[in-house]
Amino acid sequence: MNSSTQTSPPLVVEGVCKQFRRSQSVITALNEVDLTAEAGEFIVIMGASGSGKSTLLHAIAGLTDVDEGKVLVNGxxxxxxxxxxxxxxxxxxxxxxxxxxxLISSLTAEDNIRLPAPSSNDLSKRVDQVLGRLNLQDRRLHKPGALSGGEQQRVAIARALICDPAILLADEPTGSLDFDAGQQICQLLHELSREQGRTIVAVTHEPNVAMWADRVVVMRDGKNIAEFTPDGSRDPQEVAMQYQGLLRRPMETV
Ligand SMILES: Nc1ncnc2c1ncn2[C@@H]1O[C@H](COP(=O)(O)OP(=O)(O)OP(=O)(O)O)[C@@H](O)[C@H]1O
Known part of the structure; x- marks a missing residue:
């Protein structure tokens, strides 16, 4: 691990570029993206389809190599x-x-959560803590097929938290949920960032999700062109207006 771990922001993206080659054409998915996230920040990335949101999230997760620039997680x-x-x-x-x-359909909620963690003396205690925080104690022995969509997503979040990561990345975390279940997941992510100082980066199309963020990063054509801070009123129409306004601005003014 890098010696600067103690002082670095949990996430730094510097000048990241990524192109995909498809037969004769080259697609620029990311074009010099810079982004820094502090501990406890809940950042939402919005943008039209094809603007590079998922590619950026995958680059941050180290699931996609970048052509230029770098991604630093905890330094x-x-x-x-x-x-x-x-x-x-x-x-x-x-x-x-x-x-x-x-989730793995043949495993209980508890075993899904336990799966990524190396065995240790305090793993059972940690699983209990995470189950408790996500209000899943009475679902621990249920398999995914016996859980609602919102419960399944809470199990997936519990699994993502079991190793106490520096950053939590979520790709359209409410995309498979109805409105109420989606709002509960957003509230949970918001609370986790606050309570645990957890840095959370989520990709979404939905103002209903973005309104929970500390900061909304707007992407267009592979570039993070602007960002704004929702005013805390949890008004999706207000967020949609801010987003659309930034998206429509000519490139030279953003
Ligand atoms: N593996 C790949 N091979 C070729 N092109 C790709 C690949 N992955 C993404 N792209 C292209 O890169 C661009 C950005 O894609 P990306 O999936 O990051 O956009 P997005 O904003 O997440 O879109 P959506 O909201 O539709 O998921 C698009 O033009 C897409 O077609």
Whole structure:
């Protein structure tokens, strides 16, 4: 681990570029993206389809190599790690949550949560803590098929938190949920960032999700062109107006 671990922000993205080659064409998915996230910040990334949101999240998770620039998590430059080191580092420092939950259907909620954690003397205590915090104690022995969508996503978040990662990344975390369940997940992410000083970065299309963020980063054509701070009124229309206003501004003024 890098010696600057103690003082570095949990997440620094510096000048990251990523292109994909498709037969004759080259697609610029990320174009010199810079982003710093502090401990306890809940950041939401919004942008039109194809603007590079998922590619950025994957680059932060070390799931996608970048062509230029670097991603530092807790001071560690991901590009300096071998594949084995990166897998180990990701398991410890980066929690991942997906739209489709990605739980193992044959395992109970408790065993899904336990899965990524190396066995240790205090693992059972940690599992109990996480189950308790996510209000899942009475669901611990249920398999995913016997859980609601919101409960499944809470299990997925518990699994992402079990190793106490520096950052939690969520790709459309409410995309498979109805409105109420989605709002509960947003509130939970908001509370986790506050209570635990956890840095959370979520990708979404929905103003209903973005309104819970400390900071909304707006992406267009692979570039984070602007950002704004929701005013705390939890008004999705207000967030949608701010977002659309920034998105419509000509490139030279943003
Ligand atoms: N593996 C890949 N191979 C080729 N092109 C890709 C690949 N992944 C992403 N792209 C392209 O890169 C651009 C950015 O894609 P990305 O998935 O990051 O956008 P997004 O903002 O997350 O979109 P959406 O909201 O639809 O999920 C798009 O033009 C996409 O087609």
């Amino acid at each position: 560690q430059d991901l590009s300096q790690l071998s594949d084995v080191q990166l897998t180990r580092f990701r398991g410890k420092e980066i929690g991942l949550v997906f739209q489709a939950f990605n």
